[in-house]
Amino acid sequence: MKKVLTALIAGLAMLCMTGLAHASLVTIGTASYGGADYNLIYDDDDTGYGGGGLVWLDYTNSYDTWANQVSWASGVGSSLTVTLKPGYTTSIDWATGWRLPETMDGSWVYGYEGDPDDNGIYTYTAGCNLANSEMGHLFYTELGNLGYVATDGSNPQTGWGLNNTGDFDYLITSWYWSGAGCSHDPGGAWLFSMYDGVQAYDHKCGYFDGLAVRSGQVSAADPIPEPATMLLFSTGLAGLAALKRKRKGSRV
Numbered sequence: 001m002k003k004v005l006t007a008l009i010a011g012l013a014m015l016c017m018t019g020l021a022h023a024s025l026v027t028i029g030t031a032s033y034g035g036a037d038y039n040l041i042y043d044d045d046d047t048g049y050g051g052g053g054l055v056w057l058d059y060t061n062s063y064d065t066w067a068n069q070v071s072w073a074s075g076v077g078s079s080l081t082v083t084l085k086p087g088y089t090t091s092i093d094w095a096t097g098w099r100l101p102e103t104m105d106g107s108w109v110y111g112y113e114g115d116p117d118d119n120g121i122y123t124y125t126a127g128c129n130l131a132n133s134e135m136g137h138l139f140y141t142e143l144g145n146l147g148y149v150a151t152d153g154s155n156p157q158t159g160w161g162l163n164n165t166g167d168f169d170y171l172i173t174s175w176y177w178s179g180a181g182c183s184h185d186p187g188g189a190w191l192f193s194m195y196d197g198v199q200a201y202d203h204k205c206g207y208f209d210g211l212a213v214r215s216g217q218v219s220a221a222d223p224i225p226e227p228a229t230m231l232l233f234s235t236g237l238a239g240l241a242a243l244k245r246k247r248k249g250s251r252v
Contacts, residue, residue, distance in 0.1 A: 025142050027167045028218050029084035031057055031094070033076070040082065041167050043142060053217040054134065055092070058168050060176075061210035066189045069177045069210035073100045076212050090192035092216040100179035101213050102135035103190040103199065107133045107183075112149040125190075130199045134177060134213060142166070147197030162194050175208045 024045050030037040039058040057080075061072050077095040084090070104125060111124030115131065122132055128147030131140040139145050143164045150157035162173050173195040181204070182188040188201045191208055202208070 025166050026220075027085070027089045028055070028090075029082060031059075032081040032083070033057075033059060033079055039167055039169065040084075043138070044218075045137070045142070055214045055216060055218065056138070056168075057098070057212040057214075058170050059174055059212070060170050060174070061212070063207040063209060064218070065207060066177050066181075066204035069208070070100055070179060072210055073179070073212040074100050077214075087222055088218055090216060090218040092214065092218070094214070097216070098212045098214050100140075100177055100212055101192075103133035103135070103180040104130075104185050105180045105190065105194065108201070112147070112151060112153055114151040116151075126198075126200050128197050128199075130169075133178065133190075133192065133196070133199060135178065135211070136197075136199060139194060139197050145197060161196060171211075172209070175202075176211050177208050180235060192211035 011247070024043055026042050026044075027039045028042045029040045031040050032038075041056040041058055043054045043056065045054075046053065057076070061069060064072070075098075077093075077098045080094055080095040104122070106125045108126055109124040111130075112126045112128040114129035115122060120132060122130055123128070128149040129140065130136045131133050139162070140147070143162075143166050145162055145164050146157055146160045148157070148160045149155040162171070165171050171194060175191050175193050175195070178190040178192060180190045182190060182201050185201065186203075187203055189204050190199065190201045194201050
């Protein structure tokens with residue numbers, strides 16, 4: 001009995017640790033902006049821009065031109081009052097370094113097959129299932145959403161769209177500007193649709209939404225398990241205690 005209890009407790013502990021290790025998106029604090037508080041959501045993955053570590057400001061800046069959205073994102077830091085949750089530390093200067101999310105640039109090549117070799121290389125710049133841009137990585141990889149077109153070309157695929165938003169409260173089903181202009185069309189810039197997971201481009205004079213991100217590293221000195229993981233762990237311990245009492249009672 002003692003060996004069984006020890007093994008079960010160890011298994012629950014490993015499950016708890018695994019849940020922490022695989023968590024890539026975490027709310028590290030809030031930023032006060034325009035009289036309201038918005039989540040600061042940290043992605044510890046290396047998405048290919050800035051060497052890994054990206055903080056999202058959970059605020060959607062409403063429709064505007066590309067130039068105005070670029071200007072808004074680069075200057076938003078001066079209007080933020082950041083409060084980190086206990087246990088998180090960083091050397092990030094929150095007043096500077098904010099920008100629109102980055103996107104791969106190149107000639108217009110439409111595709112939907114994703115990354116069949118799982119090597120991070122995509123042979124197209126527009127379409128569905130592009131996860132090597134920062135917004136595509138968020139939509140597909142971190143939040144686990146599906147594009148309108150499946151990787152085999154069938155459409156619409158079941159469950160497509162922004163069904164999972166994670167810790168984001170203000171991410172909407174809309175087109176968002178990226179910070180990348182089009183090399184093949186100087187008058188255009190790339191954007192991403194949080195409605196159906198499509199990447200495309202439009203003229204810079206168009207009106208679309210904006211998100212602000214900040215590259216940088218955030219550390220958690222004392223990681224706190226997610227509530228669901230803690231509930232599972234507590235339930236397991238309670239079950240073990242009940243089993244032990246039942247075993248003890250059967251000996252009387």
